[in-house]
Amino acid sequence: MTSKATGPRTGERRAAILGAAARLFAAHGYRGVTIDDLGRAVGTTGPALYRHFPGKEALLGAVLVDVSERLAARGRTLVDRAEEPREALTALLRGHISFALDEPDLITVHDRELGNLTDEDRRTVRRLQRGYVEEWVGVLAALRPDTPGPALRASVHAAFGLLNSTPHSRGPLSRGAMADLLLRMGVAALLAEEPDPR
Template sequence: MSTMDKGTGATMRQTAKARRRQAILDHAKRLFAASGFRAVSIEEIGAGAGISGPAVYRHFGSKEDILAELLVGISEYLHAGGAEIAGIGGGSEGAGGSEDAGASVGVGESAGVGAEAREGDPAGVLRRLVDFHLAFALGEPELIRIQDRDLSALPAEARSSLRRLQRQYVSLWVAALRRHAPGLSEEAATVTIHAVFGMVNSTPYVVRRIDTAVVAERLRTAALATLGVADVVAYRK
């Protein structure tokens, strides 16, 4: 076998392993959301990914490690993507980039550096943050449900990392809001941001039988109104 053949074979094995790992994550996410973390067995997760239960341990050390990758991964994605929009750089430590973290849990690409932040448009930054978070909430209601119900099942270190990332994500939103409304106190801005998150995160799961476009439009309008930002799209209609 030539060196090229060996290299191709190794690449194919790596690709197959990555696909299997992603299949495990995807199926575990559906099962955890539907039944709860504690009610799901490794055997069920493996069956959904087309492998035996013990074979799951070739990819993850434990069921808790799967949960950690899902929940910490999405927090890494949100923080890194939000930081890019806000123009503060840095991303998440150890996240491997927002695009990689997002891909592992099923969400889209990196948010991209915000022109609005570079050009000093705080309202524009808030609009992009709303659109970014809304895309997550509409695309990943299962992850939101898992976090709400199964956060306590995370190992302590992973739970600490998740909380740190969430605090940083809230902080960048608070900073963006206070740039738009300089007279707003940090406490008032924090309450406002949590109100937006509560509304955006909970609604898609509750009203999942309503057309997604309707939910997205109403949530965007309501979130921007809560932040005191004009909805420029509405004015164009």
Template sequence: MSEVAEEPVRTRDPARKERILSAAADLVARRGYHAVAMADIGAAAGVTGSAIYRHFESKSAVLVALFDRVIDALLSNAGRIVEEAAEERAALTLLVRDQVSFAIDDREVLQVYMREINNLPDEDRRRLRRKQRLYLEEWVHVLGELRPGLLDTEARALVHAAIGGIQSVLHYRSGLPDDRLAELVTGAAHATLGVPVTSTA
């Protein structure tokens, strides 16, 4: 009796999804959302266009996954910082530092987010906005502890101004080394918040 050959087990490259997301961020940042096709993303990621559909059902789903990953990381970092910091002043410095690192190190992804979020389906856009608000509230809570005389609306306005100032680095090339740019932007954010940088963070 002849043996029946076993069907080969198909395995997925665990790094493929990350390559697709990175390629999408790069292409959309350079060309814009509407000018990039799934086949373009696949070619840049080293996979066929059809292979992308094993991970993502559409081009907007690629962007949603990219943005979810970024916002989830920021939320997770913020929660950990607030929980583990020795005191609120250190927590605020670490929150600022994390946002500055994000704006400088992940400039490309943040540029895509700001420019393309309105191209996402309404439900996804609302969900991502909710996550953004949760992230901002971590800052508002810490700032409120440090400056109890502020109204919640005032604290929220200052947090928006500080984060907006940090993210302004997306719109120009300073010509400064990243570490010096980070130092300057961190100082400016703390000045906006009205709380000095702590060296114990």
């Protein structure tokens, strides 16, 4: 009985710590945040965090590995559930747009702090990201069968750049309006016709 009660609480505590760490790292940079800052952000002391993570570097690694795992798992699930490639592409775009709009701190931390990861955590993040990209590439290959693989991968990375750069600049647009705009732009970008060589 105790172990069942403890599990969810432990998971919730870990999620709260990762969320607070992402916000602080995004706002102040990895080097500008102390373990005491992190502890205060979740209502405890810095040293108490060592029960969950061995240090700040491990916490940064957990933040970026966690989001990479979530994106990769969601990408696989969305593709598996779709009945045809266009539906899969729309689902992938909607899923990534939700991530970009709802968790912009994680995009900031990834872009700015990847170099502060341990070699092992960086390899893990890169491996997970490659798997996520390949889910998109597989869907695009079915929709654009005449386009070479390298061009499809470049298209996916360019689409990520588009989607990931916009959450901080939506201005007066509502979340729903921004999500719809990004979906239309994402579809247009990923399914764009190849330029006429003439």
